[in-house]
Every structure is written in C-alpha cells, then in structure tokens.
Amino acid sequence: MPETRTIKVYGTCNEVVTSDKVFFLISCTSNKPSAQEARDSVEKRQEYIISSCQHENAKDIKEISSLTRSNDLFHFRKDTQMFLSSRERALTLSNRFIEKLDSVVEIKEPNFGFKDKTVTEIGKKLLINACKVAHDKASQLCNTMDMKLGRCVLMEELESGFVDGSLVG
Numbered sequence: 001m002p003e004t005r006t007i008k009v010y011g012t013c014n015e016v017v018t019s020d021k022v023f024f025l026i027s028c029t030s031n032k033p034s035a036q037e038a039r040d041s042v043e044k045r046q047e048y049i050i051s052s053c054q055h056e057n058a059k060d061i062k063e064i065s066s067l068t069r070s071n072d073l074f075h076f077r078k079d080t081q082m083f084l085s086s087r088e089r090a091l092t093l094s095n096r097f098i099e100k101l102d103s104v105v106e107i108k109e110p111n112f113g114f115k116d117k118t119v120t121e122i123g124k125k126l127l128i129n130a131c132k133v134a135h136d137k138a139s140q141l142c143n144t145m146d147m148k149l150g151r152c153v154l155m156e157e158l159e160s161g162f163v164d165g166s167l168v169g
Contacts, residue, residue, distance in 0.1 A: 006153075007141055011134030013126045019112035021083055022090040024058070026097065027106040029077045035067055038076035045105055049080055052096060056089045058082040087112055127157065 026049055030041035046063070053061055061082040068075045084090045090110035097107050114122075135152075142149040 005147065007138050009134045009137040009141065011130040011132065011137065013129040013133060015122060015126055017114070017118075017122055019087055019114060020085065020118050021113045022085070022087055023111040023113065024053075024082050024084055024090050024093065025108040026080045027077060027108070028080070029075065029104055029106070031070075031073045031075050033073060035069075035074040035076070038067070038074040041104070042076050042078050045101060046078055046080065048101070049097065049105075052093060053080070053082055056084060056093055058084050058089075058093075084110075131155070 028042045028045050028049065030038040032038040032041060050061065050063075059082065061080065064079045064081075066077050068077075084093070087110070090112075094107050094110060097105060139149050
C-alpha cells in the first residue's frame with residue numbers, strides 16, 4: 001500500500017462589492033416664537049426634500065416630527081429617513097440638498113449596506129472560490145512532487161467578514 005502524505009493548503013478569495021442598500025437621513029429644524037411658524041418653516045423645506053427623494057426613487061420614506069419648547073421659542077424638528085438603491089443616488093441627493101437648502105437642514109452622511117440575501121450569496125460565492133483556489137494549489141504541489149492528489153480529508157473555514165469595505169472569506 002502506498003504511503004499516505006498530508007498536504008495542507010489555504011485558499012482565500014476577496015471580492016469588492018458595491019452596496020445595494022443606502023440609508024439616508026435628513027433632519028430639518030426651526031426655532032420660532034410660535035409653534036405654527038416653526039412648523040411652517042420646516043414644512044416648506046420638507047416639500048422640496050420629499051419631492052427630490054421621490055424623484056430619486058427613494059423607498060420606505062418615513063417622517064418623524066417633534067415639537068418642544070425652550071424659553072420663549074418653539075423648536076420643531078422633522079427627520080426624514082429613506083432607503084435608496086445606489087450610492088450615486090444618495091450622493092446626488094446629498095449634494096443637491098447641501099447646495100439648495102440652508103443651515104436649518106442637516107444632511108447625515110449616507111450609510112451604505114447590503115441586503116441580507118446579498119451578504120449570504122456573496123459569502124457562499126467566496127467560500128466556493130476559496131475552495132477552488134486551495135484545490136488548485138494542492139494540485140500544483142502534487143504535480144511538482146510527482147504525487148497523485150487524493151480526496152480532501154478536512155476543510156475548515158477560517159475567517160470571513162468585511163475588511164476595509166470589502167467582504168473577504
């Protein structure tokens with residue numbers, strides 16, 4: 001019976017992936033002597049914000065309002081949150097709002113992410129590709145040593161996750 005030898009190889013795979021989900025938050029505030037004046041000031045800007053967001057096909061647009069009073073002023077705030085399908089759309093909106101709206105509107109930096117399904121699919125793809133890389137390495141090593149490659153006895157997944165915005169595994 002031929003002698004059994006163990007060859008240990010590692011396969012890695014990297015993939016740069018563009019986000020498919022962007023969370024965007026815009027806050028609009030106003031401080032006025034009357035509650036109605038504060039609300040009207042914010043609502044005027046909100047019409048433009050909502051219209052622009054709909055034009056960029058924003059999804060799940062939600063508005064959250066609050067009214068408080070401090071000393072002799074009413075403080076009205078309305079947060080508008082939404083999801084966009086691309087980084088470009090979020091940046092287009094962000095730039096437009098910064099250019100067109102005054103300082104009572106605060107535009108948060110868009111948060112980029114992935115739908116759960118996307119992350120799972122990418123993880124599977126990376127695992128399969130890493131296995132192929134490891135198999136190719138083992139084959140090349142066996143050919144160099146004039147050996148025959150047998151079946152895989154042990155396979156371990158070491159690490160996967162995000163590194164510098166890239167999904168690795």
